[in-house]
Amino acid sequence: MRRVAVIGVGVTKFGKHDRTSSELFAEAAADALADAGLPASAVQALYYGNVVGGETEHQLHTGPQAASILGIPGIPTTRFETACASSHAAFRHAVMEIAAGVSDVVLAGGAERVLNVPTAESTEYFAYASDAVWEQTLGLTFPGVFALIARAHMDKYGTTEEQMAAVAVKNHKHGTKNPKAQFQKEITVEQVLKSAYVADPLKLYDCCPFTDGGAAVVLASEEVARKHRKPVWVLASAAASDWMLMGDKRDLSRVPATERAAAAAYRQAGLSPQDVDVVELHDCFTIAEIIATEGLGLFEPGAGGLAAAKGWTSLGGKIPVNPSGGLKAKGHPIGATGAAQVAEIVTQLRGEAGPRQVEGARTGLAHTLGGNTATVLVSLFGRG
Amino acid sequence: MVTLRHFFARAREGQLTGVRCEKCGELAIPPKALCPACGERAWQPVPLAGEGTIASFTVIRVAPRAWAAEAPYAVAVVKLKEGVSLLGRVVDIPLEKLAIGLPVRFRPLIRDEQTSVGFGPA
Ligand SMILES: [Zn+2]
Numbered sequence: 001m002r003r004v005a006v007i008g009v010g011v012t013k014f015g016k017h018d019r020t021s022s023e024l025f026a027e028a029a030a031d032a033l034a035d036a037g038l039p040a041s042a043v044q045a046l047y048y049g050n051v052v053g054g055e056t057e058h059q060l061h062t063g064p065q066a067a068s069i070l071g072i073p074g075i076p077t078t079r080f081e082t083a084c085a086s087s088h089a090a091f092r093h094a095v096m097e098i099a100a101g102v103s104d105v106v107l108a109g110g111a112e113r114v115l116n117v118p119t120a121e122s123t124e125y126f127a128y129a130s131d132a133v134w135e136q137t138l139g140l141t142f143p144g145v146f147a148l149i150a151r152a153h154m155d156k157y158g159t160t161e162e163q164m165a166a167v168a169v170k171n172h173k174h175g176t177k178n179p180k181a182q183f184q185k186e187i188t189v190e191q192v193l194k195s196a197y198v199a200d201p202l203k204l205y206d207c208c209p210f211t212d213g214g215a216a217v218v219l220a221s222e223e224v225a226r227k228h229r230k231p232v233w234v235l236a237s238a239a240a241s242d243w244m245l246m247g248d249k250r251d252l253s254r255v256p257a258t259e260r261a262a263a264a265a266y267r268q269a270g271l272s273p274q275d276v277d278v279v280e281l282h283d284c285f286t287i288a289e290i291i292a293t294e295g296l297g298l299f300e301p302g303a304g305g306l307a308a309a310k311g312w313t314s315l316g317g318k319i320p321v322n323p324s325g326g327l328k329a330k331g332h333p334i335g336a337t338g339a340a341q342v343a344e345i346v347t348q349l350r351g352e353a354g355p356r357q358v359e360g361a362r363t364g365l366a367h368t369l370g371g372n373t374a375t376v377l378v379s380l381f382g383r384g
Numbered sequence: 385m386v387t388l389r390h391f392f393a394r395a396r397e398g399q400l401t402g403v404r405c406e407k408c409g410e411l412a413i414p415p416k417a418l419c420p421a422c423g424e425r426a427w428q429p430v431p432l433a434g435e436g437t438i439a440s441f442t443v444i445r446v447a448p449r450a451w452a453a454e455a456p457y458a459v460a461v462v463k464l465k466e467g468v469s470l471l472g473r474v475v476d477i478p479l480e481k482l483a484i485g486l487p488v489r490f491r492p493l494i495r496d497e498q499t500s501v502g503f504g505p506a
Contacts, residue, residue, distance in 0.1 A: 124448035133388055134414060137500040138459050138473045139444060139451035147442030148461055155440070155484050200443040245414070246461050247469040252440050 001099040004234045005225035006381070008036025008218030009343035014331030015182040016115040017212040021053055021335065022062065024214030025111035026069045028336070032107070032343075036218040036228065040070050043218075044103035046077040047094045049087030049110025050335040052125040056117050066111075083129040083371030084284060086110055087215065088338025092237040092377055094219045104224050109216030110335035122210050126334075129371030131245055143207055143285065145246065145372045147199035150287035152252035154201065156302070159290065161201055163305030165192035167286035168205050170314050171322050175329025177315075177356035182211055182331030206286040211331030215340035230383070232346045235363075236268035237379040244374045255288075257376035258295030258367065265365075265378040266297075273297035276380075277361040278348045279319060280341035282369035283326040289313075292367055293321060296378070315356060323348065323356040338368040338377065349383040386415040386429045396499040400434045400490045402468060403427035413468045434490030435506065436464040441474065441482050458482055462503050472501035 010031030012024050019027075025048070033040055048066050053059040063077035080090040087110030094108035114122045126142045127135075153159045169189055175181040192205035225231035240260035243249050249256075266272055273296060281296065283289035290304035298319050299307045307313055313321035324330045324344040327337060345364035347353050364381045386403050391414060394401045402413040406426040410419050413432065418425050441460035444451075451457070458474040460482070473493055474482065487506035492499050 120447070120449045120452055123446060124450065127448050134501070135471055136448075137498060138471060139447055139454065139457060140459055140471065141444055141446065141448060143446065144442050144444045144459060147444075148440045148459075151442060151484070152440040196445070197443070198446045200445075202442075246471045247413075252461065 002101055003222040004095050004098045005220055005222065005231035006217050006234065006342065006346045007220045007225050007228040007231050008032040008038070009346050010035060011180055011215045011340050011343050012213050013180050014211050014213040014333060017113065020057060021050055021111035021113040021214065022065050022069050024113065024212065025066050025109060025216065028109055028111070028214040029070055029107060029216040032109070032216040032218045038105065038218065040072045042105045043072055043075060043107045045075055045094070045097060045106045047080060047090035047106065047108045048077060049080050049090045049338065051081055051083060051086055051112060052114060052334070055125040056114050056122070082375040084282070084332070084334045085338055085368040085370035085375045085377050086335050088341070088366065088368035088377040088379070089239065091217065091338060091342055091379065092239055095234050095237045098219055098221050104221040106219045107216060108219060109214065109339040111214035112333035112335035113212045114210045115212050119210065134245055141199060142371065143199040143202050146285040146287055147202045148246060149252050149291065149373070150201050153287060153291060156253045157305070159305040161193060162189060163309045164206055164286040164290065165189045166309040167283060167289045168192045168328055170308060171283060171326040171328040174315060174323050174356060175325025177354070178325045178330055181325040181329050182209055183325070183329045202285055202287070208284050208327040208332040211333040213331060213333035213336050213340070215336040215343055217339055217342050217346070230350045232349045233382050235271065235380040235382045236265040237377070238264035238268060239375070239377045240264065242374050244372065246372065249373070254301070255291050255295050255369065255373045255376065257373060258292055258369065261376045261378040262296045265380050269380045271363065271380060275363050276319065276365045278323060278345065278358040278364045279321045279367070280324060280344045281321060281367040283322055283328050284332060284369065286328070288369065289321065289326065292369070296365065296367060315358065320358045323353065323358055338366070341366040341368060342379065345381050349381055386427065391415060392499045395492045395501065396494060398492060400432040402430050402432045402466065404430045411466055411468055413470055432464055432466055436462040436488060438482065438484055438486045438488060439463045439469060440484060443479050460503060462488055470501055472503045475502050476504045
């Protein structure tokens with residue numbers, strides 16, 4: 001297999017936009033191509049993530065639509081849908097296409113637009129990522145899924161609502177250092193604890209927001225990447241899944257797909273969790289960050305809440321997690337999130353993250369989870 | 385073979401149905417095409433008692449459009465006494481009485497043509 005590098009990244013401002021998802025992707029993609037120093041005509045394939053375009057924009061067939069708006073019709077293009085992990089799945093397939101020698105330059109990314117519909121409507125669309133027959137009929141929501149997981153983690157390990165709040169406070173603090181973040185204001189533990197319950201024990205400030213945005217990355221073979229000023233190498237890209245139904249998940253306090261994808265990624269890269277300097281992980285809810293830090297092997301099972309409360313995952317801590325502000329503060333345009341996480345890790349490993357730079361970061365990890373924890377992708381990156 | 389239609393027809397009458405693998409004895413609910421333990425497709429339907437305990441629960445206060453009028457409402461993962469688990473809506477138990485380990489009993493939730501899984505007091 002050939003080595004693969006990321007040579008260009010682009011991310012729109014996250015928040016509310018009066019533009020379609022394909023327009024948002026086009027902005028990110030044009031920025032990523034400029035960053036790579038390549039014309040659009042150099043792109044040999046486009047892998048694209050978009051989740052609820054059919055519902056919020058009445059738009060399917062978004063792969064060729066995205067290629068068209070970039071002026072590069074004719075290339076192979078496919079839309080990926082693995083719920084919130086869609087553009088990370090797109091990224092992994094771009095990695096494999098280059099590693100296999102099929103293409104030398106591939107564009108991967110995604111976009112989402114949801115703030116053009118009311119919250120009750122987007123809540124319904126996001127719930128489509130759970131089972132239509134067995135779960136949606138019960139009124140299960142996306143926060144509801146993680147509330148069930150949070151309660152199990154609290155029961156098994158004694159994790160507290162204060163520890164979960166610490167994750168939100170930390171990611172909001174990081175978000176103030178990211179000009180593209182949806183929220184750029186600090187919050188306190190007290191504010192989190194006093195916010196209204198959405199799905200007990202999760203409160204409003206435990207939840208990431210609804211977000212519009214786009215993200216794109218340019219991947220290249222070693223031969224192409226060697227000409228770039230600062231290629232960041234893809235050391236591993238792994239995916240795993242788990243049972244779809246909440247009732248089939250054997251231990252609700254864990255996310256087995258994270259553990260499986262992480263094990264595969266560390267094995268591919270020949271690395272261990274101790275080798276990782278900076279992490280962007282899927283904090284769709286505060287409890288999701290706690291369990292992800294455990295599943296990725298950064299902390300022992302049950303220690304993730306304590307780690308957040310002690311500041312071990314803050315910028316300047318033992319292992320900085322979500323320096324971008326994470327989904328919680330940066331925002332979560334579901335089709336774009338995976339690519340945006342990859343873009344942040346690439347920016348960190350180039351040493352170009354400004355006030356949120358993790359000093360001396362050489363190895364980074366991106367973790368993206370889909371919907372009800374049934375999809376997880378983990379990729380590892382290294383510089384020079 | 386137990387199709388979803390069969391499962392919900394029986395559930396509507398109050399009978400929860402699982403499937404047991406004739407090759408290896410694995411029990412599953414809802415029905416699956418292939419046995420996750422041995423890979424065979426030798427399922428036989430088996431009636432389940434419908435008795436279990438709450439493994440985890442939440443009270444949903446921000447609901448999807450279709451359920452907004454019913455919020456707040458509780459959903460729980462219930463571990464059935466046969467060892468398999470199932471998600472259901474919890475009804476007729478005050479929200480403040482919900483707890484992990486609380487015994488509950490299956491009951492069908494019927495709304496027009498639709499049947500879904502509910503659990504009420506044991
Ligand atoms: Zn079997």
